[in-house]
Amino acid sequence: MKKEKTICAISTPIGNGGISVVRMSGPDSKRILQKITTLKTESMEARKMYLATIKTKNFKEKALVVWFKEPYSYTGEEMIEIQCHGGIIIANGILNELISKGATLAESGEFTKRAFINGKISLDSAEGVIDMINAQSEEAVKAGYNLMTGELKNKVNSLQSKLTDCEAKVEVALDYPEEDIDYSTSQEIKTELLDVKQKIDELLATVNTGRLVKNGINVLILGKPNAGKSSLLNALVGYNRAIVTDIAGTTRDTIEDNYTYKNLSFNVTDTAGIREAESIVERIGIERAEENVKSADVILVVLDGSKPIEKDDEKILSMVKDKIVLYVINKIDLPKKMNKTFDQMVEISAIRNEKVNALKEDIYNLVVNQNMLSGGLLITNTRHANALREAQKSLKCAIGEIEQNMTLDLVATDIKSAWLSLGEITGVTSNQEIINTIFSKFCLGK
Ligand SMILES: Nc1nc2c(ncn2[C@@H]2O[C@H](COP(=O)(O)OP(=O)(O)OP(=O)(O)O)[C@@H](O)[C@H]2O)c(=O)[nH]1
Ligand SMILES: [Mg+2]
Incomplete structure (x- = not known):
């Protein structure tokens, strides 16, 4: 050797x-x-x-x-x-x-890679280690800790062993083809497969919360020029991150920063004010703002409360349909001229820092599923989510095949596929290339 x-x-x-x-x-x-x-x-x-x-x-x-x-x-x-x-x-x-x-x-991550190769930790536990190191919030640390200490691995191992039992039952029936598999045995296998499927469903239900916990919640600030978007960014992050002036069109590019609230990280993006712009720089800025709509978890539409709704506001209102939106009526320190109300609405004064905490609370409540933040296991990693979805697909096929009395070879193959997909999470069935890619993302000396 x-x-x-x-x-x-x-x-x-x-x-x-x-x-x-x-x-x-x-x-x-x-x-x-x-x-x-x-x-x-x-x-x-x-x-x-x-x-x-x-x-x-x-x-x-x-x-x-x-x-x-x-x-x-x-x-x-x-x-x-x-x-x-x-x-x-x-x-x-x-x-x-x-x-x-x-x-x-x-090399980067080589210590942890050796720990994996030598059977000290599973692949998902290794990913938990790096999640702990990269965590931006205490909730992200908790999720990383759960992963690192084997919560997911234990769950996956138990699901895999259930599948092994089912497969064994199918194999027995396959070994005696002259005897038809009896109805009760096939029902028994089906019930067990449904149980595994249900457990995978429960894990998959945590994917969105897991992503928010690990990567932070993407909060996008949109609004017409001078509505007070950059003032709001500054108020949220607690220092003068962006330039604020009374000149419409001050912000040209997107500006990102983050804050933590209730142990979670919020990534805020301030954008160029949206209007019919003449300058090419401003137009590109506006396009960037529009592109950010897709990846936002919550959009803060900032409206100037000291003015009635204008044409530029109308355009913004139409841009955010189908998104989670919070309407922020800014400048409440000035006489109110805003003539429109919204279901999800907060009135603030960004420059006086009034009601900014209430806004943070509203943002939190809009996107965070508190039930899922009880310290339980969350799926925080796309790789794990994809493996679970693949396993899910194979299980659905196997269950369908049993229901339609199809040949048992097919059932056995699909159970095996589900088993293999689950194994990718812990690394027992992962190929070398995937393993190398995962560890190359680690830091040096870990
Ligand atoms: N009275 C009052 N003025 C505010 C408030 N928030 C912002 N302003 C003023 O509004 C003007 C524009 O503020 P910005 O934060 O630069 O507005 P913006 O939406 O980022 O503007 P653009 O970057 O040009 O799109 C500045 O003069 C701010 O001082 C507020 O709560 N009350
Ligand atoms: Mg600005």
Whole structure:
């Protein structure tokens, strides 16, 4: 068997800080460490921290060193962690020294990939790790944690084992073709398949909430020029992100920022005021605003409350049909001239920061299904959702075939397909290319 390379990387962010962590994983970890320290690595005990002098080509450092014995480590291999003083020069110097003594610089996500290959974690758990790291809100951390600790994996494994039982029953019947499969056996299989299908339905029902939790809620601000859109963006994010002037057409491009509310992340996009524009730059800006309508989870249509509805407002009202819309009547500090009311309407003053929190609450209530935020399992990953949908399709076929008394070979094939699709979630049936793509999106040193 080919000997694995020993890899190393800096696992902490590059920059000044209290400490930096340099990690090494692979069969030569301890030997390589020995070459750069006076510590007697032979007598090290696993998972104990040692104060060691580290010698590099150009400097010495006092660092804390831990050895993890195979297979009791993150990657499942021999591992060394060196906690040195924070700072780019020290961590880089140690890293280069490890490389000069035989280690190889790790690729992005290679530690976690090795953990997966060595059976320490499933593919979905690995994705949970990266979701935890990239989380923009506390709810996203919770969802990542559930994934990382195997909630989905356990569910998928139990569904797969139910399918294996069904398949076994079908195979038995196939082995005795002279005896027709009796009605009660086929009903039994059907009931079990329906049960698996139902459980997949329940998981799929969480996809939308899962996406909102993981990626944040896309809030798009639309309105005619000078309605106060950029003032609203600033009020929502809590600082002067966008330029505000009394000149109509101030914002030309889309401007994005985000805020958190009730542990969720909201991605806000301010846009160019919509009107019949003469300038090419402004027209492109307006097109961009229009393109954003599709991917918005909620649209805030900002109307100037100190003016009656105008032609430009009418155009905007027609653009947002079929979308979740909240009508924001701005400038309530001025005498009211707005002559129209809406079902979903909030009156605010963006520049005085009045009722902006109430608006945040309304946005939250419009898009968030609170029942689904009880800390339960959410499907946050498109790859998982697609695998579940594929499994669902195969199950529907299998159930239909049983109902129509079709040949059992077909039923067996479809049950197997559903099983294979589910296996892609945990990685047992995923191909190498998919696995490589997933890990390449990880950060260096993870
Ligand atoms: N009185 C009052 N004026 C406001 C309020 N919000 C915004 N304004 C004023 O309205 C003008 C336009 O504000 P912006 O936030 O730049 O408006 P906008 O919709 O982004 O405009 P464009 O970028 O040109 O499309 C500025 O002079 C703001 O000070 C408000 O709540 N009350
Ligand atoms: Mg603006």
